[in-house]
Amino acid sequence: MEIKVDKVLCPIDFSDNSEYAARYAVAFAKAHGAELILLHVMPPPMYAVPDYTGIHEFSPEEIRQFEEQVRKRLDDFTAGLRGEYDKVDSALANGVPFVEILRTAKDRDVDLIVMGTHGRTGLPHMLIGSVAEKVVRKAPCPVLTVRHPEHEFEMP
Secondary structure: OOOOOOEEEEEOOOOHHHHHHHHHHHHHHHHHOOEEEEEEEEOOOOOEEEEOOEEEEOOHHHHHHHHHHHHHHHHHHHHHHHOOOOOEEEEEEEOOHHHHHHHHHHHOOOOEEEEEEOOOOHHHHHHHOOHHHHHHHHOOOOEEEEEOOOOOOOOO
16 A cells, blocks of 8 residues: 655644644654645634623724734744745635645545644533544544643643
């Protein structure tokens, strides 16, 4: 059986975990001569958040500025990886992170997803959930999850 890896998708949320996983993704893509796609998913915008004075509602301009900042951060991160490997591209999506990761993998016919995992257990896992876990369960291709070496393993 021949294993074909032409496209690798690496979701990035700018955490240490996802940036560490991106290093794996670059190495894997280089080894296979594959295109690497970095994906950042912006959750649906919160138009109002509680603060000490009541509710702060974000204006369309504030939301646009935030999206520009995220795009610049993604572009800068992508450019840094291009210094190591030239077949790196990036994409920005809006929506529920695991849904957009799966959609991108399917739409772009990705052969492998490489993503970081926080390794949360117990109550934090129940409250926050695991994007990586949802992606692993539903992905149209293999998924390699990478845990940052500085984060301790916790038995469930």
